[in-house]
Amino acid sequence: MRIQAENAVSASPTYGLKSVVLKLASASRPAPCEEASFVANAMIEEVARRSGLPFTIVRPTMYLDNLLKPSARTEIVQQRVFAPPIAESQRIAWTSTDDCARAAVTLLERGIDAGDHRIAGPESVGGGELAARIGAGHGAAGAA
Numbered sequence: 001m002r003i004q005a006e007n008a009v010s011a012s013p014t015y016g017l018k019s020v021v022l023k024l025a026s027a028s029r030p031a032p033c034e035e036a037s038f039v040a041n042a043m044i045e046e047v048a049r050r051s052g053l054p055f056t057i058v059r060p061t062m063y064l065d066n067l068l069k070p071s072a073r074t075e076i077v078q079q080r081v082f083a084p085p086i087a088e089s090q091r092i093a094w095t096s097t098d099d100c101a102r103a104a105v106t107l108l109e110r111g112i113d114a115g116d117h118r119i120a121g122p123e124s125v126g127g128g129e130l131a132a133r134i135g136a137g138h139g140a141a142g143a144a
Helices: 002-011 036-051 064-068 070-078 097-109 127-137
Strands: 020-023 055-060 116-119
Touching (some): 020 036, 020 097, 064 070, 097 116
Parallel strands (some): 020 055, 055 116
């Protein structure tokens, strides 16, 4: 992953890029953090910083799109189970891949090449609330 990140930033000026947007996993964690995705994020950020190429970061919260994966759809629709690996009490302002992409494009169009931007939905919901909304949207209120 480090080699890919280094190749990307070193090739960027060759292809006329003046800045980049890094899409990283959700909120950063204080170092040291042993969670693999956050270790990878920190490594990619460091590669970008060392490159001198201007960059901005978008950090989406959890993607609602994850619920469209075949395994999740089977659980929700056929088995009528909603059990993401998240504490039920944890509140998340879910977002979508489309919202994250629109945010990245907006930053590029506006020439914003610095900062750390959290991409989130308008409202945080706990597991039970999200399950109830999914059930209601699926025509089975309370089927979580």
